[in-house]
Amino acid sequence: MTDFVHRRQFTIAWSHCDPAGIAFNSRFFEFFDWGTWMLFEAALGVKPPDLAAAFGIVGLPLVDAGATFMAPARFGDVVDQTSRVSDFRRSSFDVEHRLAIRGEVAVEGRETRVWAGRDPADPSRMKAKAIPEDVIARFRPQ
Amino acid sequence: MTDFVHRRQFTIAWSHCDPAGIAFNSRFFEFFDWGTWMLFEAALGVKPPDLAAAFGIVGLPLVDAGATFMAPARFGDVVDQTSRVSDFRRSSFDVEHRLAIRGEVAVEGRETRVWAGRDPADPSRMKAKAIPEDVIARFRPQ
Amino acid sequence: MTDFVHRRQFTIAWSHCDPAGIAFNSRFFEFFDWGTWMLFEAALGVKPPDLAAAFGIVGLPLVDAGATFMAPARFGDVVDQTSRVSDFRRSSFDVEHRLAIRGEVAVEGRETRVWAGRDPADPSRMKAKAIPEDVIARFRPQ
Amino acid sequence: MTDFVHRRQFTIAWSHCDPAGIAFNSRFFEFFDWGTWMLFEAALGVKPPDLAAAFGIVGLPLVDAGATFMAPARFGDVVDQTSRVSDFRRSSFDVEHRLAIRGEVAVEGRETRVWAGRDPADPSRMKAKAIPEDVIARFRPQ
Numbered sequence: 001m002t003d004f005v006h007r008r009q010f011t012i013a014w015s016h017c018d019p020a021g022i023a024f025n026s027r028f029f030e031f032f033d034w035g036t037w038m039l040f041e042a043a044l045g046v047k048p049p050d051l052a053a054a055f056g057i058v059g060l061p062l063v064d065a066g067a068t069f070m071a072p073a074r075f076g077d078v079v080d081q082t083s084r085v086s087d088f089r090r091s092s093f094d095v096e097h098r099l100a101i102r103g104e105v106a107v108e109g110r111e112t113r114v115w116a117g118r119d120p121a122d123p124s125r126m127k128a129k130a131i132p133e134d135v136i137a138r139f140r141p142q
Numbered sequence: 143m144t145d146f147v148h149r150r151q152f153t154i155a156w157s158h159c160d161p162a163g164i165a166f167n168s169r170f171f172e173f174f175d176w177g178t179w180m181l182f183e184a185a186l187g188v189k190p191p192d193l194a195a196a197f198g199i200v201g202l203p204l205v206d207a208g209a210t211f212m213a214p215a216r217f218g219d220v221v222d223q224t225s226r227v228s229d230f231r232r233s234s235f236d237v238e239h240r241l242a243i244r245g246e247v248a249v250e251g252r253e254t255r256v257w258a259g260r261d262p263a264d265p266s267r268m269k270a271k272a273i274p275e276d277v278i279a280r281f282r283p284q
Numbered sequence: 285m286t287d288f289v290h291r292r293q294f295t296i297a298w299s300h301c302d303p304a305g306i307a308f309n310s311r312f313f314e315f316f317d318w319g320t321w322m323l324f325e326a327a328l329g330v331k332p333p334d335l336a337a338a339f340g341i342v343g344l345p346l347v348d349a350g351a352t353f354m355a356p357a358r359f360g361d362v363v364d365q366t367s368r369v370s371d372f373r374r375s376s377f378d379v380e381h382r383l384a385i386r387g388e389v390a391v392e393g394r395e396t397r398v399w400a401g402r403d404p405a406d407p408s409r410m411k412a413k414a415i416p417e418d419v420i421a422r423f424r425p426q
Numbered sequence: 427m428t429d430f431v432h433r434r435q436f437t438i439a440w441s442h443c444d445p446a447g448i449a450f451n452s453r454f455f456e457f458f459d460w461g462t463w464m465l466f467e468a469a470l471g472v473k474p475p476d477l478a479a480a481f482g483i484v485g486l487p488l489v490d491a492g493a494t495f496m497a498p499a500r501f502g503d504v505v506d507q508t509s510r511v512s513d514f515r516r517s518s519f520d521v522e523h524r525l526a527i528r529g530e531v532a533v534e535g536r537e538t539r540v541w542a543g544r545d546p547a548d549p550s551r552m553k554a555k556a557i558p559e560d561v562i563a564r565f566r567p568q
Contacts, residue, residue, distance in 0.1 A: 029455055070489075176439045
């Protein structure tokens with residue numbers, strides 16, 4: 001577990017909610033995605049649209065995502081989201097997102113992403129690259 | 143009014159609907175967008191992802207959009223959408239979308255789009271181009 | 285034009301953007317909707333999920349919406365949104381939304397909504413009600 | 427593994443895609459949700475908005491969801507989705523979704539859902555109920 005954590009707070013909007021009056025499941029994957037972008041901005045000091053150019057990559061494509069829904073998030077609920085990298089491997093990493101409402105965890109999310117550059121053999125495709133050590137170091141406790 | 147009309151039918155999904163149990167307004171603008179792509183495919187015989195290359199444009203950027211909501215569209219409702227170009231101008235055009243449920247018009251949509259190429263002075267920007275006569279002809283009654 | 289204005293600031297996320305790299309048009313109608321909820325919370329001092337019960341209504345159904353797109357909103361752009369009621373009528377009202385990026389207006393939105401209660405003749409339907417004078421007064425300059 | 431499979435085909439729309447030109451991950455969870463509704467309609471012969479009333483439940487709330495992304499889904503790609511219940515337990519079940527493009531699996535999805543009624547002790551809450559045997563039987567090979 002790395003120790004760098006990004007926290008943000010947001011409110012469940014009417015447009016997030018389904019006829020059951022709760023945030024529809026796909027919305028959480030948007031919340032996770034945005035949490036990851038902001039986590040990387042906070043850790044690396046690079047704005048999301050500049051991340052790829054700053055590190056010579058194409059992006060951080062998602063290869064696996066999941067969520068466990070423990071309690072509903074209703075219209076107007078204030079959500080406290082914490083996002084952290086739980087594991088760095090050679091060229092991929094896992095991000096954990098925890099969304100709490102009134103102090104109770106409502107949703108846990110997990111993403112596996114790849115540090116991806118262009119494939120030298122075919123520039124229209126992406127290829128996993130080794131994550132630089134100094135990138136990983138920014139997520140570690142000081 | 144040009145006479146080429148594209149018709150499609152689809153069903154209102156759970157994920158389209160808000161806590162009032164009806165399709166949330168922003169979803170209709172997705173339905174309009176898809177209607178326009180399919181209208182152009184039907185009229186011009188070019189698949190949506192190939193449209194730009196086939197006509198030497200960058201795309202059909204939207205400059206104005208609107209909708210009038212006459213009746214709600216509920217989860218499970220079958221929608222009959224008709225889309226047509228209502229006006230072609232030199233480099234822009236209007237698309238009208240009509241969404242009917244059980245034979246009654248529920249939503250009317252309108253889009254104004256531009257026939258846009260790259261700006262020769264600044265390739266990162268778009269610039270309106272004249273719509274080719276043979277494109278317009280494909281939307282006219284035979 | 286009433287004088288009560290709600291301002292909020294947010295950032296264009298990756299998930300808002302389409303293959304042209306700009307926020308997809310339907311997303312703006314979500315931004316408008318949320319602006320209206322927050323405008324009413326600010327003016328009336330009632331949280332969005334409590335609005336209907338506090339005023340004996342079912343909601344503020346949208347009957348017309350539109351947007352004019354003057355400039356693209358790109359991934360990472362910081363948006364300053366101002367929302368205000370531009371006209372109150374007996375039982376409906378218009379909301380104007382202005383979204384500016386780096387000081388320039390990028391998108392203008394407009395919504396027409398109804399102050400709606402249950403139809404006494406058919407509780408499954410909504411019916412326009414007169415907007416209370418003290419509601420309107422909260423949007424007026426002091 | 428139960429043997430009842432629902433198949434549907436759809437096309438990746440412009441509005442589904444992100445700046446990388448591929449369908450954004452959260453969209454797949456909408457595709458999974460719709461696949462589940464249609465699978466139940468096909469197996470049980472009940473339209474989605476009538477499902478809850480027909481079986482005396484409140485709904486099929488999602489408690490866990492996940493996806494593995496093997497290949498990108500691009501604008502205009504035709505997707506063949508198959509959905510099936512992979513496991514029925516006393517009051518919950520798993521749904522598997524497989525999305526193939528040009529014959530290759532691009533995305534695999536998994537959902538765990540609950541057969542949920544109202545909690546007799548608190549009608550504002552849901553409570554897991556035993557899935558009727560005749561419901562399960564409809565998903566079994568004949």
